[in-house]
Amino acid sequence: MDFVSKMKELAKSDVKSIVLPEGNEERNLKAAQIITEEKLASVVLVGSRTEIEEKAKALGVNLSGITIEDPATSEKTKTYAEALYELRKSKGMTLETAEKVIQDPMYFGTMMVKLDDAQGMVSGAVHTTGDLLRPGLQIIKTAPGISVVSSFFIMLLKDDKYGAEGQMLFADCAVNPNPNKDELAAIAIATAESAKNLLKIDPKVAMLSFSSMGSAKHELVDKVVEATKIAKELRPDLAIDGELQLDAAIVESVGKQKAPTSAVAGKANVLVFPDLQAGNIGYKLVQRLAGAEAIGPICQGFAKPINDLSRGCSVEDIVNVVAITAVQAQNQ
Numbered sequence: 001m002d003f004v005s006k007m008k009e010l011a012k013s014d015v016k017s018i019v020l021p022e023g024n025e026e027r028n029l030k031a032a033q034i035i036t037e038e039k040l041a042s043v044v045l046v047g048s049r050t051e052i053e054e055k056a057k058a059l060g061v062n063l064s065g066i067t068i069e070d071p072a073t074s075e076k077t078k079t080y081a082e083a084l085y086e087l088r089k090s091k092g093m094t095l096e097t098a099e100k101v102i103q104d105p106m107y108f109g110t111m112m113v114k115l116d117d118a119q120g121m122v123s124g125a126v127h128t129t130g131d132l133l134r135p136g137l138q139i140i141k142t143a144p145g146i147s148v149v150s151s152f153f154i155m156l157l158k159d160d161k162y163g164a165e166g167q168m169l170f171a172d173c174a175v176n177p178n179p180n181k182d183e184l185a186a187i188a189i190a191t192a193e194s195a196k197n198l199l200k201i202d203p204k205v206a207m208l209s210f211s212s213m214g215s216a217k218h219e220l221v222d223k224v225v226e227a228t229k230i231a232k233e234l235r236p237d238l239a240i241d242g243e244l245q246l247d248a249a250i251v252e253s254v255g256k257q258k259a260p261t262s263a264v265a266g267k268a269n270v271l272v273f274p275d276l277q278a279g280n281i282g283y284k285l286v287q288r289l290a291g292a293e294a295i296g297p298i299c300q301g302f303a304k305p306i307n308d309l310s311r312g313c314s315v316e317d318i319v320n321v322v323a324i325t326a327v328q329a330q331n332q
């Protein structure tokens with residue numbers, strides 16, 4: 001069974017409630033109907049009830065079995081505003097501001113997850129990644145013992161000779177613009193754990209650079225070398241190695257030539273990029289030029305699952321990320 005089918009089967013086995021805060025958007029509405037028909041999750045659309053109902057009618061989307069929460073009229077709005085105020089008052093938020101902010105479906109949806117009125121959230125077809133991350137960081141916060149929220153893409157490649165039979169995780173492609181060495185080490189460890197938990201593979205983590213094992217000297221390379229050292233010290237049980245160029249990481253013959261003693265070189269199935277410029281460009285290159293399916297960005301490190309989409313996503317992408325979010329919610 002392929003990865004997406006596995007996620008869907010798991011999601012169906014214990015149905016969770018997932019919020020779509022871009023409730024009046026066409027792809028979200030179409031996805032909501034598919035998710036409901038396939039029983040992948042119990043969908044909550046957040047937004048103006050009138051707009052959602054009118055748009056659904058125009059698109060021929062059947063809303064039965066789907067819950068709509070309108071922040072302007074919901075009986076939950078007051079409670080959520082008060083909870084937001086309590087969480088953010090030490091940062092200077094007033095109750096008046098909280099009452100305004102909670103009208104934003106992104107904040108309303110995030111608060112639904114925080115207060116267990118839903119188990120997960122997916123957005124990003126319209127909003128930017130920052131629009132999802134800010135309420136997430138302010139309200140959901142990090143899981144116990146985790147200091148850095150980051151993200152990964154599940155890359156399903158056309159050529160199964162790479163990664164784990166064509167499956168790879170790429171990180172961080174969406175959250176941390178310029179992680180320092182400690183943050184980069186944390187991203188590597190978190191992504192290795194995500195590879196084990198979601199893909200059920202034995203992670204082989206390559207810390208990517210433009211240098212392989214000292215072949216180039218530069219401060220940008222130093223960060224990757226130091227992050228690799230930190231990650232290995234923190235988790236000697238994990239196969240993490242670097243610094244490696246991309247070809248040394250994924251092509252067996254090049255790995256043997258450039259990093260002959262590495263247990264990861266040539267076999268990597270988790271690629272950790274040195275910064276967000278490289279990560280975001282890297283995943284889009286593989287998606288667009290190599291025709292890989294890119295699922296995500298899936299967030300890791302939040303106390304509860306909230307996930308992003310690319311604004312270029314399809315209806316199918318939304319359905320897939322909702323299934324994965326539901327599986328993450330089962331594992332909470």
Ligand SMILES: CC(C)(COP(=O)(O)OP(=O)(O)OC[C@H]1O[C@@H](n2cnc3c(N)ncnc32)[C@H](O)[C@@H]1OP(=O)(O)O)[C@@H](O)C(=O)NCCC(=O)NCCS
Nearest residue numbers: 129130133134137138142147148149150173174175176177
């Ligand atoms: C993630 C991002 C939104 C955070 O921005 P920010 O300006 O630091 O946000 P805030 O200052 O409002 O931070 C909110 C809180 O989260 C914390 N925080 C920020 N990034 C964090 C991270 N990666 N992990 C954990 N906590 C984080 C902040 O310390 C702050 O805590 P506090 O309010 O309790 O003091 C920002 O880094 C960003 O825009 N990243 C790039 C997203 C993007 O454009 N991706 C490309 C397309 S996918």
Ligand SMILES: CC(=O)OP(=O)(O)O
Nearest residue numbers: 174297309310311312
């Ligand atoms: C993940 C990502 O790059 O999102 P967007 O394309 O919406 O900026």
